[in-house]
Amino acid sequence: MDSIIFDLDGTLWDPLDVVTEAWNSVLAKHEEQLLSRDDIKGVMGLQHQEIGDKLFPHFSEEKHREVADQFSEVECRRLSNEGGRLYEGVEAVLDKLSEKYDLYIVSNCQEGYIESFYKYHGLDKHFLDFENAGRTGLSKGENIKLVMERNNLSNPVYVGDTTGDQQAAKAAGVPFVYAQYGFGEVDEFDHVISEFEELLALFD
Structure with missing residues (x-):
């Protein structure tokens, strides 16, 4: 193994409290029903179109784009200023x-989200590269492959917390480490951790 590629939400941090407040501030302006933390937890890891289809099926395509843009702007601004909750031991x-x-x-x-994570928590020094669907329009599996190709990675693993992460790792042809403490439930994996610190023993 030469490298580790991480998912973000539910793997490195829990941003749900800030994200819920950010999204609800936008929905209130549109006089829409507010969302719970569990509502947003249920769509973590999905791309924006999938989120819209699940949470706002009554939105027109135009309104969905408008609200998604507003979610993104408010969410990134607040996360840059307030951060999320890092899982125990992440920085060390x-x-x-x-x-x-x-x-x-x-x-x-979306674009700007990982940068917000970096800005508040100062963890960019640990990572050599990143990619997201907002920038490329690609699936997570394709983005894993993209990072592998441009960084000449021959034997990475992917660490994530949802079935979507497992499927992305499989599509990219890399082993999957299931972060069981995160947001999803996964039945198929190569390794499992119940807390972030277990990565040290796993990769010793």
Whole structure:
């Protein structure tokens, strides 16, 4: 193994409290029903169109684009200023892992989201590259392949917390480490961790 590629939400941090408040501030302006933390937890890891289809099936295509753009702007601004909740030990574990492995992030988020994570928590020093669906329009599996190709990775693993992450790792042909503490339930995986710090023993 030469590298580790991470999912973001439900793997490195839990941003749900801030994201819920951000989205609801937008929905209130549109006089739409507000969402719960569990509503948003249920769509974490999906691309924006999939989120719209699941949470707002009554929106026109034009309104969905308008609201999604507003979600993105408010969400990234607030996360840049307030951050999310890092899982226990994330910074110390990344520091140790980066001594031995090249680290990357691949997420289904919009442009600016990973940058917001970096800005508030200052963890960009640990990662050599990142990619997201908002920038490329590609699936997560394709974005994993893209990061592998442009960084000449021959033997990475992918760490994530949802079935979508497992399927993306499979599509990219890389082993999958299931972060069981995150947002999803996954039945198929190569390795499983119940807390982030277990990565140190797994990759020792």
